[in-house]
Amino acid sequence: MKARVHVTLKSGVLDPQGEAVRHALGTLGFEGISAVRQGKVIEIEFEEADEAQVRAQVELMCENLLANAVTENYAIEIS
Amino acid sequence: MKARVHVTLKSGVLDPQGEAVRHALGTLGFEGISAVRQGKVIEIEFEEADEAQVRAQVELMCENLLANAVTENYAIEIS
Numbered sequence: 100m101k102a103r104v105h106v107t108l109k110s111g112v113l114d115p116q117g118e119a120v121r122h123a124l125g126t127l128g129f130e131g132i133s134a135v136r137q138g139k140v141i142e143i144e145f146e147e148a149d150e151a152q153v154r155a156q157v158e159l160m161c162e163n164l165l166a167n168a169v170t171e172n173y174a175i176e177i178s
Numbered sequence: 179m180k181a182r183v184h185v186t187l188k189s190g191v192l193d194p195q196g197e198a199v200r201h202a203l204g205t206l207g208f209e210g211i212s213a214v215r216q217g218k219v220i221e222i223e224f225e226e227a228d229e230a231q232v233r234a235q236v237e238l239m240c241e242n243l244l245a246n247a248v249t250e251n252y253a254i255e256i257s
Contacts, residue, residue, distance in 0.1 A: 105219055107219070107221070117220075117221075120220060120243070123243055124222075124239060127239075127242055127243060129238075129239060131224055131226045132222060132223065132224060132225075133223045133224065133225055134221075134222075134223040135220065135221065135222050135223070137218060137219070138218070138219045138220075138221070139216060139218065139219065140186070140216070140218065140219045141196075141199060141214065141215070141216050141217075142186070142196075142213075142214065142215045142216075142217070143203075143213075143214050144211065144212045144213040144214070145210055145211060145212065146210040146211075146212055147210045156208060159208075160203060160208060163206055164199070164203065165199070
């Protein structure tokens with residue numbers, strides 16, 4: 100069973116990586132871009148096959164390691 | 179209109195960030211994890227509202243800037 104976690108900066112938190120990408124896209128001639136934000140995606144493969152247990156584990160992982168609750172949001176997808 | 183690009187390392191390409199996360203999760207007592215891979219997610223907001231045009235632009239952005247075609251795969255979602 101596979102879990103995918105998206106970790107993105109909360110709105111209002113400065114995102115220098117996203118700004119750098121936006122600037123580079125402008126330099127390359129791309130137009131009409133109003134905002135760029137960059138985040139992380141973490142894919143975790145589990146031996147466990149019970150969705151509820153996997154989700155509970157991943158929630159704990161996000162709280163303890165994967166995301167910083169002050170500045171980041173996370174979203175979990177199980178497949 | 180918003181595009182979300184997932185950039186992940188191709189399988190077979192060494193992923194030291196993912197390995198570091200796997201190791202840290204093990205240290206925290208999480209068990210039954212067979213693999214961890216870490217990638218990037220880039221969210222781009224467009225003024226343009228035509229899905230086909232936005233998708234074509236984002237494909238070009240991936241080829242020219244966002245992903246390294248030798249080592250990385252990318253997937254585009256438009257919403």
